[in-house]
Amino acid sequence: MSLALSTRLVTVFGICLIIAGGSASAREPWTTSRVFGSPEPASPYVVERVLHTGRIQNATELDFLPGSDWALILDQRGRLHGIDQRVGGVPSVIADLSVAVGRQGEAYSLEFHPGFATNRFVYVALWASGVKPQEMRVVRFELSPGNPPVVDPATATTIVAWPSSGHNGCDLQFGPDGMLYFSAGDSASPVPPDPHETGQRLDDFLSSILRIDVNRPDGEKPYSIPADNPFIDQPGVRPEIWAYGFRNPWKMSFDPRDGALWVGDVGWELWEMIFRIDHGGFNGGWSIVEGPHSVHPDWSRGPTPISPPAISHSHIEATSITGGLVYRGTRLPELRDAYIYGDWGMSRIWALWWRDGKVEKVQELAVTPHQIIGFAEDHQREIRYLDYRDGSVYELRPNPARGDGGDFPRRLSETGLFSSVKEHQLAPGVEPFDIAVPMWNDHATAVRAVAFPGTNRARWKGDYFVTPTNAVLLRTVSMEMTAGDAESSRRLETQLLHFDGLAQRAYTYRWNREQTDAELVDKGGAEEVLSIVDASAPGGRREQRWRYHSRAECTRCHMVRVAELHGNLNAFEPHQLAGAKGGAGGSELERLIDLGLIEPGERIGRYAKLADPHDRTASQESRARSYLHANCAHCHRPDAGGAVAMYWPIHFETERLKAIGTKPARGEFGIPDARIVSPGRPQDSALLFRMLTKGSGRMPTIGSAEVDARGIALIHDWISGLVQEGSGQELAPNDSTSALIVLAANLKPSDPSSQVVASNTMARSASPFARDLLERFLPPGQRRRTLGAGFAPEAVLAVHGDVGRGRDLYFDLAGPQCFSCHQVGDEGRNFGPPLSNLAAKFSREKVLEHIVNPNLLIEDAWRATVVETNDGELHTGFPVPAGGSDLRLRIATGDVITLRADEVRSAVMQGASLMPEGLLDALTAQEAADLLAFLLDAR
DSSP states (O other): OHHHHHHHHHHHHHHOOOOOOOOOOOOOOOOOOOOOOOOSSSEEEEEEEEEEOOOEEEEEEEEETTTTSEEEEETTEEEEEETTTTTOSSEEEEEEEGGGGOOEEEEEEEEOOOOOOHHHHEEEEEEOOOSOOOOOEEEEEEOSSSSSSSEEEEEEEEEEEEEEOOOOOOOOOHHHHHTTEEEESOOOOOOSTTTTTTTTOOOTTTTTEEEBBSOOTTTTTTTTTTTOOOOTTTTSTTTTTTEEEOSSSEEEEEOOTTTTTEEEOSSSEEEEEEEEEETEEOOOOOOTTTTTTTOOOTSSSSSSOOOOOOOOEEEEOSEEEEEEEEESSSSSSGGGGOEEEETTTTTTTEEEEEEEEEEEEEEEEOOOOOOOEEEEEOOOOOOOETTTTOOEEEEEEETTTBTTTTTOOBGGGGGSSSTTTTTTTOOOOOOEEOSOOOOTTTTOEEEEEEOOOOOOOOHHHHEEEOOOEEEEEEEEEEEEEBOOGGEEEEEEEEEEEOOOSSSSEEEEEEETTTTSSSSEETTTTEEEEEEEEETTSSOOOOOEEEEOOOOOHHHHHSSSOTTTTOOOOTSHHHHHHHSSSEEEEHHHHHHHHHHBOOOOOOOOGGOOOOOOTTTTSSSSHHHHHHHHHHHHHSSSSTTTOSSOOOOOOTTTHHHHHHBOOOOOOSOOOOOOTOOOOOOOOOGBHHHHHHOOOOSSOOSSSSOOOOOOHHHHHHHHHHHHOOOOOOOOOOOOOOOOOOOHHHHHHOOOOOOHHHHHHHHHHHHHHTTHHHHHHHHGGGGGGGGGOOOOOOOOHHHHHSSSSOOHHHHHTOOOOOTTOOOTTTOOOOOOOEESSOOOOOTTOOOOOHHHHHHHHSSSSSOGGOOOEEEETTHHHHHHHHOOOTTTTTTEEEETHHHHHHEEGGGGGEEEEOOOOOSOOOOTTTSSSSHHHHHHHHHHHOO
16 A cells, blocks of 8 residues: 555544644643453452552562561562561661672572571572572571561571572472472573483482471581481482472472472473472473473483473463462462462463362462562461562452453443544544555555553564553554445454553454444454455456454464563554654654654664555665565564564565575475575565465465455566576466466456456366466356355364365365375374374364364474574474484474574574464365365374
């Protein structure tokens, strides 16, 4: 869409951009928002702040001083803060415990001696980062009563120390037996897993829970080894070890009912674990396993059998587990005897009930906006939790709205975003904005606005924005019902992207026929067939399926990186805003900064200004790259879940694209010597095929089902201009895919002769791709009736499938291309999970459900990882167990690559499946049923 058309549409919908000379006018605050919470059933509990009103940055531990009204909060720098609970207010610093490590280190945990009332001993876990080698220390101080309590730094006594740098643990707990238990991590960075190979070794403290007796010194050593420790008499073994096989045990507590030790163990790539340890010698399995996932199965194991966790949470719902406590209070009797724990990364709180040696029930209690670093029990045995970010303390309260969707607006008029919905007039404080290059939207156009509560603004995070809590991005999509006639334009939907403080949530409102309001679409989405007068379409009318996307489909494009909050804001990003005109000769980015919607940035001039793809005064390279940025880069960028390591951000240099001259990893579609982009040869470029086809292999899989003729012409000409030695426009065989690409790129839907050529070619062609490339040139009545996006499963399940036809379709180059990732028996590529013997695990209904929604259940071994090397190379694939510290990755070609540990800058596990949605959309119900029959029959 051209910039001129974009501006005209803004006027049509009553949204006027602020075009001001000089500085922007003062921003009006948005005070009318009603977009809060979610339409989904509410959590059973909410949280309420308690204890104090101050701020303690990077808090790590909350404790309640025995026999006192004082509460204590330890921060990561080692400062101890005190709060008089009778007064509340702002905490005060009462001690700096980092003196014990030369004020160079971190503090993790604090524990009172069982005899604290008389000896005043308090133990602190401190990491000494200023010594070589770096080490963890358990240090004892004396704390005297008072208002406030006083810690004497001169009493600091190191009880035990061990080398550690990375995953340090470390939590301290006195057991019911009077012994001191403390945890140690594997002293490693996240990648590669367990580089010191210490998880199953017993000759050091690492990856273990240690048990010592601090009441009985052993000569000059300030502790002794309990006689009943499990490895006390074994040579070459540290006798302090009580349990082992943990990656980074973070927060422990003893079950008051039977003395078992609950441990939260922070996982690696796939799982977070809660262990319940009821005996010495317990082996948690790291790094042979990570919960249920195999990591290093060939490595040597410890002397005792591996025991499974009490529960494992996948990285879809947890990323950094925090161990908790068994609830013994009276305020929430329904949670009595439940073990309550949380997650630092995903901000969730759960309860589990342990009965007869197993987990009887698990319940998610609340989703919070906090980084839950630890739990504590007050003197009334009520549980509080601590937020790492600012040291605030919270407790659970029953949610009055539990079980229902609350007051989330069901109509657009209820959102507080409009002063007049009918006129599409925005409310005060809701600011329209323009972008440089809108994505192709199947002939539709869109206008956009942003709304931040009050006068909050977006902040920078690298090359992206983080929006404030309860921010809303708005996009209204319209279609001309007579192509070329702006007066016939009809609003179809308004899309909202709402940041609730935890993640970006997407919602769609469908406009009514009267164009007076819009209704919230069900979470599964909806579909409508539009009949549009269009002189350029076969027969002069375009029958177009319009998809109102499901919330899951929206999330797929607005992908959120694990443990990150910003998500992918797609259009609201620096390149798009820097390239759009914002008035007074400046850009939209500058205008929004001047308005106070975005915080000032130091490098705003460095962002590439996207070119209008159809402005011939711009270079062909910048026009094509801008088009690909707008239409492809939201998925084809690092950490966005794309299955192929091909990237289209505008600022990526050519060599980082991994597309020019690169063999396709996910299908060649019968193209001889295919490349993703074959310089000088558009007919041999898989990119152009995927844009042209209406069948299997079409890209994008979500968001577009119609071919963009102008976009095709642009990319065709751009590829033609990328001439390299040996490239050129040699004629392809008449029946090859390359010849069909040339034909499909040059026929005109409005030309009756094109219809004849397309029909005749399809009739005589033996190519399986002819129909999908050329069928769009036929009148609607002559086209196949495919399932389309969002089809009802019953449409397939009601049809009897044929195994033979299904096998042919499975291996058909024009089919869903299952074989390019999966093996059946020995056939196909060894990349994704094998598909033999599915019938032994899943019903017919479940197999279909997993194909339609590949993110429904991702087995632990099939969560992909994006690895970035130190020189900026990106690799996507599945980790393959390997000995030593090297990282082995199976990539989309089926090959296994090996990366040395010192080559790896980062390795990020992806939250979404590499299998794309929509694989069945281009099939008929019969074809889908045939494919299903073959998959269930495959052995």
